[in-house]
Amino acid sequence: MKRVAVTGLGLVCALGNSVSECWSRLAAGESGISPLRDPGSPAYKFTRGAEARDFDPSRHFSERDLIILERFAQMAVVAAREAVAQSGLDFKGELMDRTAVVTGSSVGGQFSEEEGYKRLYRENNSRVAPLTIPRTMSNAGASRIAMEFGIQGPGYTISTACSSSNHALGQAFWMVRGGQVTAAIAGGSEAVFAEGLLRAWEAMRVVAPDVCRPFSADRKGLSLGEGAGMLVLEDREHATARGARILGEIIGFGMSSDAHHITQPCVEGPAKSMLWALRDAGVAPDRVGYINAHGTGTQTNDAIETQAIRAVFGGHAARLLVSSTKSMHGHTLGAAGAIEAIATLLSLQNGLVPPTANFTTPDPACDLDVVPNCARKAELEIAISNTFAFGGLNATVVLKSAD
Amino acid sequence: MISNDMPAQSEPDDLGPQVIHIIAETQRIPPETISLDSSFEELKIDSLDGINIVFALEDKFGISIPDEGVQNLHSVRETVAGVRQLLMQKEATAPPGAA
Numbered sequence: 001m002k003r004v005a006v007t008g009l010g011l012v013c014a015l016g017n018s019v020s021e022c023w024s025r026l027a028a029g030e031s032g033i034s035p036l037r038d039p040g041s042p043a044y045k046f047t048r049g050a051e052a053r054d055f056d057p058s059r060h061f062s063e064r065d066l067i068i069l070e071r072f073a074q075m076a077v078v079a080a081r082e083a084v085a086q087s088g089l090d091f092k093g094e095l096m097d098r099t100a101v102v103t104g105s106s107v108g109g110q111f112s113e114e115e116g117y118k119r120l121y122r123e124n125n126s127r128v129a130p131l132t133i134p135r136t137m138s139n140a141g142a143s144r145i146a147m148e149f150g151i152q153g154p155g156y157t158i159s160t161a162c163s164s165s166n167h168a169l170g171q172a173f174w175m176v177r178g179g180q181v182t183a184a185i186a187g188g189s190e191a192v193f194a195e196g197l198l199r200a201w202e203a204m205r206v207v208a209p210d211v212c213r214p215f216s217a218d219r220k221g222l223s224l225g226e227g228a229g230m231l232v233l234e235d236r237e238h239a240t241a242r243g244a245r246i247l248g249e250i251i252g253f254g255m256s257s258d259a260h261h262i263t264q265p266c267v268e269g270p271a272k273s274m275l276w277a278l279r280d281a282g283v284a285p286d287r288v289g290y291i292n293a294h295g296t297g298t299q300t301n302d303a304i305e306t307q308a309i310r311a312v313f314g315g316h317a318a319r320l321l322v323s324s325t326k327s328m329h330g331h332t333l334g335a336a337g338a339i340e341a342i343a344t345l346l347s348l349q350n351g352l353v354p355p356t357a358n359f360t361t362p363d364p365a366c367d368l369d370v371v372p373n374c375a376r377k378a379e380l381e382i383a384i385s386n387t388f389a390f391g392g393l394n395a396t397v398v399l400k401s402a403d
Numbered sequence: 404m405i406s407n408d409m410p411a412q413s414e415p416d417d418l419g420p421q422v423i424h425i426i427a428e429t430q431r432i433p434p435e436t437i438s439l440d441s442s443f444e445e446l447k448i449d450s451l452d453g454i455n456i457v458f459a460l461e462d463k464f465g466i467s468i469p470d471e472g473v474q475n476l477h478s479v480r481e482t483v484a485g486v487r488q489l490l491m492q493k494e495a496t497a498p499p500g501a502a
Contacts, residue, residue, distance in 0.1 A: 063431035064430065064431050067430075067431065067452075067455065127462070129458070130454045131454075
């Protein structure tokens with residue numbers, strides 16, 4: 001089995017348009033959750049979201065490219081460009097066929113889809129825009145990434161709601177570790193601020209009226225966010241041979257299904273996801289120093305996740321640092337796993353755990369060290385990143401600092 | 404739905420510039436780079452771009468371009484000729500007294 005190095009990272013989210021910009025704000029505990037640019041009419045019950053306000057598509061794409069690329073795909077490509085540039089990889093020769101592109105997205109191109117419905121049902125116009133299909137398909141980002149870099153190996157997109165990009169990352173990791181491919185661009189993207197989708201989230205009654213406060217006693221729900229995260233994974237030997245800088249490693253991946261309820265989480269599923277991931281990595285629970293939690297900020301998730309962590313880590317849970325960076329970049333749904341895996345890797349690299357922002361009041365149901373409001377210095381070797389999706393599909397990635 | 408700025412029965416001489424305008428608009432390219440003699444290949448217009456252009460032409464002229472017709476378009480001149488033919492058919496089949 002190959003060791004799997006991470007040699008490139010790319011980020012777009014409410015915190016910025018590059019890894020360095022986002023990390024400086026994560027480390028400072030700054031939240032990107034702001035008043036919605038379009039508060040809705042009638043107003044949505046929630047007033048804030050983590051919009052990628054500074055993401056200007058025209059800075060990254062020609063007008064012709066934008067005819068075919070939806071916002072979620074644009075973000076995926078921009079994040080992939082940053083990750084590939086950092087990795088220094090050139091996908092020529094054998095690597096062209098030996099590189100995978102695996103992305104995650106929960107809803108794909110929502111804007112074009114809603115535009116089509118507006119024409120059909122509001123305007124009684126049966127002529128829906130001709131590029132609706134290629135704009136909305138969830139693999140639009142993956143396909144464009146493959147085309148842009150001339151990558152001809154495996155390419156696909158996983159859609160498992162909020163676990164989409166953790167599943168994508170895990171699958172890509174397994175492919176590199178198993179030797180099926182030498183490298184992979186893996187991650188996910190989501191653009192959620194489309195009216196129909198916002199109304200659907202509103203109706204679910206899980207969005208906080210103001211901001212998400214994960215693990216805080218007064219938490220009232222999640223904050224929606226948009227963005228993309230992409231990682232370049234590479235056979236460590238290949239990376240070393242070409243003198244690439246190794247940013248860290250992925251060493252394990254685990255997943256599980258609750259088989260319980262379509263939206264209500266349970267303790268066993270998340271616990272199994274973490275256990276399988278640790279077993280896959282071959283590390284004992286007490287070697288983990290940090291958990292980037294799913295930590296949505298709903299009453300149920302955070303309490304259940306706390307119980308699951310206690311079930312897996314036992315007495316070691318008291319020594320763990322656990323934070324939810326969703327408090328800063330929002331819940332980016334299909335992009336969450338990738339963005340949070342990057343935050344986790346940067347924590348290992350920098351010896352600094354980003355905090356759970358917006359925290360006000362400890363909750364006995366979430367009695368972990370949740371690193372409230374201020375980042376914490378910590379010598380870390382191994383960390384995990386959790387995602388638990390609606391539908392009870394859980395995925396956990398295990399990361400390790402570079403040797 | 405027809406969104407005519409100009410009547411669909413406009414003089415043949417106007418048709419070329421109108422089609423060029425639509426191609427330029429849908430492809431986000433300057434109209435002065437397009438002539439009647441331009442091939443779609445020169446203009447880097449592929450089959451996917453083609454369906455966008457055809458959609459806009461249908462909207463503009465209130466015509467319906469058959470799927471197999473779309474595949475036979477390779478140049479601006481062919482497109483103008485095709486649109487002209489469909490406009491003539493439309494006129495011929497229009498009920499008496501219709502505009």
